Amino acid sequence: MTMAAPYTLGFALRALLALGMAGAIRTGSAQTPATLTREAFVRLVTENHPMARQAALRTGMGDAAVRSARGGFDPVATAAYRSKEFEDKEYYTLLEAGLKVPTWYGIDLLAGFEDGDGTFLNPEQRTPDEGLVRAGVKASIGQGLFIDQRRAALRRAQAYQRATEGERRQLLNSLLLQALGDHTDWVAAHRALEVSDAAVRLAELRLDAVRGSWRGGDRPAIDTLEAYLQLQDRMMRQQQAALAVRNAALRLSNHLWDSSQRPLELQESVRPEPADLLSPIETAASDTALEVALENHPLLIQAYARLDQLEIDRRLRAEYLKPDLDVKYEWLGNGQNLRSEPGSRLIGDGQSLGVGFSMPLLLRRERGELALAKLRLTDAQLGVERDRLLIRNRVRERLNDISIFRQQVDLGAAMVINNQRLLDGENQRFSVGESSLFLVNAREVPLIDAQLRQVDLEARLRKAWFALDHEAGTLWSAWVR
Secondary structure (H helix, E strand, C coil): CCCCCCCCHHHHHHHHHCCEECHHHHHCCCCCCCEECHHHHHHHHHHHCHHHHHHHHHHHHHHHHHHHHHHHHCCEEEEEEEEEEECCEEEEEEEEEEEEEECCCCEEEEEEEEEEECCCCCHHHCCCCCCEEEEEEEEECCCCCCCCHHHHHHHHHHHHHHHHHHHHHHHHHHHHHHHHHHHHHHHHHHHHHHHHHHHHHHHHHHHHHHHHHHHCCCCCHHHHHHHHHHHHHHHHHHHHHHHHHHHHHHHHHCCCECCCCCEEECCCCCEECHHHHCCCCCCCCHHHHHHHHHHHCHHHHHHHHHHHHHHHHHHHHHHCCCCEEEEEEEEEEEHHHHCCCCCCCCCCCEEEEEEEEECCCCCHHHHHHHHHHHHHHHHHHHHHHHHHHHHHHHHHHHHHHHHHHHHHHHHHHHHHHHHHHHHHHHHHHHHCCCCCHHHHHHHHHHHHHHHHHHHHHHHHHHHHHHHHHHHHCCCHHHCCC
C-alpha cells in the first residue's frame, strides 16, 4: 500500500498559496507557487472538504452515544418534603432524602434519610425524633441478573461507536478515491498537453524547413501543403488536450475548500508534479491485501458492530423469559447515631426486607420477540458473509488490474522507444533525400500516439493502486494522520 509523506504546518500553508481562492482570498498579493503536489492537495481535502468534516463528526456522534448510555449508571439523588397544617393543628411533616448508585452487575446501592412527625402522620412513616437512616441493596436475581436495559443500552452504544468509526473510514475512503482519481487525471492531462505541445513545435519547425527547401528549389510546393496540414492536425489535437486540462482542473477544484468552507479555484498557472503519475515499483502481495481487507475493512467494521448490537438484543430478549424476581434489603438506624459521639453506631437498630415476583404464564410476546431477534441476527450474519466475499473478489480484481496495467506500461514504454527509433531512421533517410515527408509523418504519428497511450496507461496504473487501497479499506490510513 502507498503511504503519504509526513505533513507540516508550513507545508500546508505553502499548499494553500498554490491555489487561487475565490472572493477576497483570490485578491491576495501572495506569490503563487508553480506546483501543486499530491501531498499538498490531499492535505487540503482531508482538512477542509465538507465530506471530510462530516466524517470527523462521526467520532463525536459515537462518543456522545456512549456518554448518554453511561448515564444509566449515574448516581441518583432524591429529596422530598411535605407538610400540612390546618386550624392550628400540625397534621404531619415528612422529609425524605435518598441516594441510589446503580452498578454494572445489576445491584443498586441504596442510602436514605427519613424524618416524619405529626398528629395525623401514617404510623408506617413515623420515625425517631432524630430521623431514620437507611442503607442497603436492591438486586434482580431472576430477569436482569446477567443483562438488563441499562447494560444492553451501553453495549449497544459501544457497538454504535465502533460502527461510527467504520463509517468515518468509509467516508474518507470514498472521498479520497474520487479526489486522488481526479488529481491523477489532472496530472495526466498536463502530460498529454506537453506531448501535444512538443508535436506542434516539431510540426512548426518542419514546416519552416520545408518552406526553406521549397524556396531553394529542393522541394516541391506540395510538400509545404502537406507539412501545413500536419501542423493543423496537431494544433487541433493540442486544443483538445488544452480543453482536457481545463476540465480536469475544474473537476479538481470540486475538492478544494478553505478553512472557512469557501470553495477554492485552481489557477491556470498552477502545474502538477510530474512524478505524481508514477506508481509504486513493488508488486502488491495478494495474501497481504486480502488479509488486511478482511480484518479492517470499514464496511466489515460496521457490519460486525451491527452483529454485536443484534447479539445484545438477542441476549436481552432471552433474559425476558426468566421470572422477574427482585430482592431488597436495608439496614435501619436511628438518626441520632449520625452524631460523632463515642460508642455510637450508625447501622444495626433494625432492617427492612422486600421480595417481588412476577412472570407471564404463556410468555408469547417474549418468545416471539426472541425468535425475531434470532432471525435478524442470522440475516445479518449472512449479509456479512456476502460482504466478505464481495470485498475479497474486488480486491482480487484490483490486483489483476495492477498486474495487467504494469505489463502494459512496460510494453508501452518499449513501444515508445521502438517508434522513436523508426522515426530517427526515417529522418536520416529524409535528410539525404531517400524518403518523403509523408513517410516521416507516418512514422511520427504512431510515436505521438504511443506517447499519449503511455500517459493514459500510467494514469490507469496509478489509479488502480488507489482503487486497491480503497477496496481493501486502507486508502484513508495512507493519508489521514
